[in-house]
Amino acid sequence: MSIGEYIRDSQIWKSIFRHPAPYDRRNRVVVMLTNFFLHLHPVSVKKQGIALSYTWCMGGITFFLFLVETVTGVLLMFYYRPTLEWAYNDILALRDVTTLGIMREIHRWAAHAMVITVWLHMYRVFLTGSYKPPREFNWVVGVLLLVLTLLLSFTGYLLPWDQLAIWAITVGSNMARATPFLGHEGPGAQILNLGGFDLITNASDARFILLGGRFVGENTLNRFYILHCVAIPLVVAGLIAIHFWRVRKDGGISQPL
Amino acid sequence: MDPHPDLTPEVIRGLGWLYLLLAAMNALWTWREVKRHVSAGSIAGWAVFTTLLFLVGVAHVTGGAEPEQFLIRMPEWFKSRVDQLAKPTTYFTGSLLLFVAVIWLREWLVKPTVAWVLLNLAVLFMCLSLTDYDFRQIVGKPDNVPIVSMLFIVGFFTWLYFRRAVDNDQRIAAGRPLFEQEDNDKILVWPDLVYTEMICMIALTAILVVWGVVLQAPLEDPASAVRTPNPSKAPWYFLGLQEMLVYYDPWMAGVVLPSIILVGLMALPYIDFNKKGNGYYTFNERKFSIITFLFGFIPLWIGLIILGTFLRGPNWNFFGIYEFWDVHKLENLNNVNLSELVWVDTLKQPLPVASAGASEWQKILAILLRESVGLVLVAVYLFVLPPLMAMTIFRRFFVRMGFLRYMVFANLVLFMACLPIKMVLRWAFRLKYIVAIPEWFFNI
Ligand code: HEM
Numbered sequence: 022m023s024i025g026e027y028i029r030d031s032q033i034w035k036s037i038f039r040h041p042a043p044y045d046r047r048n049r050v051v052v053m054l055t056n057f058f059l060h061l062h063p064v065s066v067k068k069q070g071i072a073l074s075y076t077w078c079m080g081g082i083t084f085f086l087f088l089v090e091t092v093t094g095v096l097l098m099f100y101y102r103p104t105l106e107w108a109y110n111d112i113l114a115l116r117d118v119t120t121l122g123i124m125r126e127i128h129r130w131a132a133h134a135m136v137i138t139v140w141l142h143m144y145r146v147f148l149t150g151s152y153k154p155p156r157e158f159n160w161v162v163g164v165l166l167l168v169l170t171l172l173l174s175f176t177g178y179l180l181p182w183d184q185l186a187i188w189a190i191t192v193g194s195n196m197a198r199a200t201p202f203l204g205h206e207g208p209g210a211q212i213l214n215l216g217g218f219d220l221i222t223n224a225s226d227a228r229f230i231l232l233g234g235r236f237v238g239e240n241t242l243n244r245f246y247i248l249h250c251v252a253i254p255l256v257v258a259g260l261i262a263i264h265f266w267r268v269r270k271d272g273g274i275s276q277p278l
Numbered sequence: 279m280d281p282h283p284d285l286t287p288e289v290i291r292g293l294g295w296l297y298l299l300l301a302a303m304n305a306l307w308t309w310r311e312v313k314r315h316v317s318a319g320s321i322a323g324w325a326v327f328t329t330l331l332f333l334v335g336v337a338h339v340t341g342g343a344e345p346e347q348f349l350i351r352m353p354e355w356f357k358s359r360v361d362q363l364a365k366p367t368t369y370f371t372g373s374l375l376l377f378v379a380v381i382w383l384r385e386w387l388v389k390p391t392v393a394w395v396l397l398n399l400a401v402l403f404m405c406l407s408l409t410d411y412d413f414r415q416i417v418g419k420p421d422n423v424p425i426v427s428m429l430f431i432v433g434f435f436t437w438l439y440f441r442r443a444v445d446n447d448q449r450i451a452a453g454r455p456l457f458e459q460e461d462n463d464k465i466l467v468w469p470d471l472v473y474t475e476m477i478c479m480i481a482l483t484a485i486l487v488v489w490g491v492v493l494q495a496p497l498e499d500p501a502s503a504v505r506t507p508n509p510s511k512a513p514w515y516f517l518g519l520q521e522m523l524v525y526y527d528p529w530m531a532g533v534v535l536p537s538i539i540l541v542g543l544m545a546l547p548y549i550d551f552n553k554k555g556n557g558y559y560t561f562n563e564r565k566f567s568i569i570t571f572l573f574g575f576i577p578l579w580i581g582l583i584i585l586g587t588f589l590r591g592p593n594w595n596f597f598g599i600y601e602f603w604d605v606h607k608l609e610n611l612n613n614v615n616l617s618e619l620v621w622v623d624t625l626k627q628p629l630p631v632a633s634a635g636a637s638e639w640q641k642i643l644a645i646l647l648r649e650s651v652g653l654v655l656v657a658v659y660l661f662v663l664p665p666l667m668a669m670t671i672f673r674r675f676f677v678r679m680g681f682l683r684y685m686v687f688a689n690l691v692l693f694m695a696c697l698p699i700k701m702v703l704r705w706a707f708r709l710k711y712i713v714a715i716p717e718w719f720f721n722i
Contacts, residue, residue: 049468062467069462071471074442077435078478085479089486109500116497126490133424134486136515140575141435147546147571148439150555150564157547164543171515178513185421187501188510192520196532199719207529208720236503275557277458 061265063273070274075149079142083170084261086135090173093128094250096121101180103246105239108182132174139170151275159267162260169257176249179242187237190245194237197228204228285351285409287341293405294338300401301331307394351409352600361598366524367705369585369596370698373577380436381569384561388441400430410600416588420496425514425587432580436572442559450563458558508592508605517586518579524594525700527711527721535693539574542690549687551678574694613710616652645715652713656722659696664688 028034029042043052053064069075100119101111115122143163146152152160179190202209203226210221223235233240268274308324334350386392404426407413417426446456499505512520522531554563561568589596591603614623621629632644646653667688668676676684703709713722 043468046466049466052468053466059468059472062471065464065466066471067462068465068470069458071474073474074438075458077438078474081475081478082482085482089483112497116494123487123490126493126495127486129495130424130489130493131486133421133514137424137428137431141431144432144435144575148443148568149557149559151557152547153550153553153556154547160547161544164540167543168540174515175513181497182501184498184501184505184507185496187503188507189513192510193512193516196519196528199528200533201529204529204533206719207533208718211718238503276462277456277558278556 063269066273067276070276076274077141077145079138079145083135083138083142086131086138087257087261089131090128090135091254093124093131094254096124097128098250103180103242105182105242108180108242112181112183132177135170136174139167143167149275156267156271156275159264159271162264162267166257166260166264169253169260173249173253173257176245176253179237179245180249182242190241191237194228194231197231198223198226200227284411289408289414290338290341293408294335294341296401296405296408297331297335297338300398300405301328301335304328304331304398350406352406357410357600361601364589364596364598364601366585366596366701369589370577370581370701373581377573377577380440381572384440385444388437388444393437400433407599412602413600415603416599420493421514422587423493425583428580429584432576436576439559440561443561446558446560447562450560456558509590509594511586511590514583514587517590518582521582521586521590522697525697525704527719529719530722535697538690538693542694545686545690549679549683549690551683570691570694578694578697613704613708615711615714616655616709617648617714619707619709620651621648645717649713649715652711652722656713659692660689663692 022030039055040051041048043049050064053059053062097115100115102108112125115125146160146163175190175193179186198204199207201207202213203221204210205219205221205223205226205228207221207226210226211219213220223229229235231241231244232238233244304324305328308321308328311321311324338350380387387396404417408417416422442457446458449456511517519531519536522535525531526535550564550567552564552567554560588599591597591601592605592607593609595607595609597603597607617629621627630644630648632641636644664685668684672684672688675687679687700709700712703712711721713720715721
């Protein structure tokens with residue numbers, strides 16, 4: 022009996038994997054049905070539906086990059102403190118002294134890559150007409166995922182607290198000041214006043230809510246940190262679950278009728 | 279200080295590796311040609327080209343030559359010519375022409391040899407350009423490296439799309455089954471899909487680790503609320519929006535137009551009534567939707583990101599790719615509002631203003647009078663054009679879509695068109711605002 026067979030035959034192994042090795046057709050079906058992770062997939066698919074030149078694998082790559090971001094992000098959270106005193110220094114130390122400081126590089130490059138792959142995924146879905154019935158709603162879920170991916174990247178951009186970070190966020194969030202009705206420099210904001218008292222000022226408008234202040238400061242760092250590490254990832258994870266569920270329920274990856 | 283320090287030995291060596299990579303790629307290509315038994319002349323041509331690249335690469339990598347005496351570089355006359363031509367106008371017209379050309383010539387472009395020659399040209403252009411200091415400063419920024427690769431990747435996938443679409447369109451015309459319908463049996467997910475996924479994950483992990491080791495993530499000076507960098511740029515994926523700020527005020531460029539983009543994307547499946555082209559690549563069966571989407575994605579979204587990243591320097595001025603980012607570059611910014619063009623230039627009278635002790639209402643009326651022409655134009659654009667188009671160019675759409683669907687569609691198209699329209703107005707008439715009511719933060 023070889024070592025491999027011995028391990029596969031042990032009680033421990035069998036308690037984890039409830040089926041024989043997927044060497045024959047029957048067990049290749051069973052493995053898909055009994056394994057938690059694999060049951061995301063159907064048992065069998067159309068050959069052209071999973072061809073790389075058809076899907077470009079971009080949805081899958083986006084999902085994988087999301088997982089990479091989660092793992093490297095959690096590791097970074099052990100180290101990084103989102104305060105004016107420490108944020109920059111912690112990133113500096115990640116670069117210069119910390120073992121596994123490369124996590125920051127991977128986290129940043131994978132984030133850029135994820136933005137690009139999510140665009141390409143949308144591009145492919147459009148070009149194969151996969152948003153057409155019955156997949157309209159999954160396209161809408163996808164658009165939400167696209168927005169949230171951009172927001173994840175945007176909120177993360179601030180955390181190193183260097184010049185690049187705060188000015189990019191300043192430029193980006195200055196727009197909120199001009200939101201119609203809700204920004205203090207937006208059209209219509211002047212109408213919203215009670216007896217001569219302005220409701221929308223630079224201390225109560227959309228930008229103030231986003232930044233937690235009149236300019237990008239300590240409150241902003243805290244808000245963006247929580248959005249970046251907790252709030253948005255949770256929503257994204259939930260939407261991805263719905264997205265995948267719908268891919269299956271809408272009949273799998275689109276193919277000509 | 280000399281703003282254009284020359285090549286360094288490290289740069290030359292780095293370029294050498296790029297040439298070697300290109301030589302290796304062309305060696306594979308030559309091998310492919312040999313396998314395909316093409317004419318001996320063409321095989322010999324590719325072999326000679328590969329050898330040349332290889333020699334150039336080796337010369338770079340081992341080069342003991344003084345950087346100043348290095349010969350293979352972008353000629354100065356070419357650089358200054360490109361920089362002279364570089365303007366927002368030429369950039370945008372150029373990208374539009376390219377867009378039209380790609381669609382027009384698609385059947386020719388999808389040939390592998392054509393694509394391969396174009397890829398070679400693009401990489402050679404990059405290599406030669408990298409001998410320029412100012413080009414290196416911008417393209418070589420760590421955060422910009424993904425954008426350069428995005429250019430190549432988007433180009434590749436667009437090519438792949440056209441290749442499959444042209445193939446399917448020919449099949450449809452000849453009454454043959456689609457590419458996707460041939461050889462399309464059900465297969466088991468284990469092993470076929472599961473293994474593809476695993477290989478994909480391993481490859482990606484490797485790429486990310488190598489990328490992380492080779493390229494350090496940027497970290498600038500600690501944040502300072504008083505030292506504003508010039509230029510101050512949003513994260514790269516929002517640079518298309520920042521570029522729109524040149525033409526529209528923040529409430530339009532930063533809030534309304536992005537919201538419209540998102541609403542438009544979400545509405546898309548409910549607007550497109552064309553049942554064809556679901557689940558396979560095609561161009562001919564859905565020309566209108568493909569052209570519209572490609573126009574929004576390539577020249578307007580990707581194109582403006584490239585513009586904002588590589589061509590906008592201090593004070594958001596436009597710079598050629600080989601130009602030094604001079605903080606003191608002056609640009610003539612004498613743009614005028616439509617109201618001034620109408621009242622001052624055409625009617626030869628001052629802009630209407632309310633007299634000193636005028637009531638609130640009189641002031642409002644004066645403002646509305648001042649901007650009347652612009653307001654009417656905007657109203658015509660938004661409320662008269664849709665029904666007009668429904669009766670003319672979009673007649674077929676209106677009939678198929680019904681009233682509500684058509685109105686949403688028409689407005690989305692008009693909003694998409696409003697950026698290029700404003701660009702052209704700016705370039706042709708130096709037009710600043712069509713409606714300018716700074717009193718209410720309402721400028722269009
Ligand atoms: C975090 C972002 C996203 C993830 C992780 C994700 C993941 C996936 C995956 C794994 C698939 C299976 C097929 C494939 O890989 O191509 C898929 C399909 C699909 N996705 Fe996404 N996606 C995301 C964003 C989007 C976006 C932005 C859109 C569109 C705006 C979109 C629309 C769709 C549609 C309509 C399908 C069904 C395609 C078909 O049946 O051919 N998704 N997605």
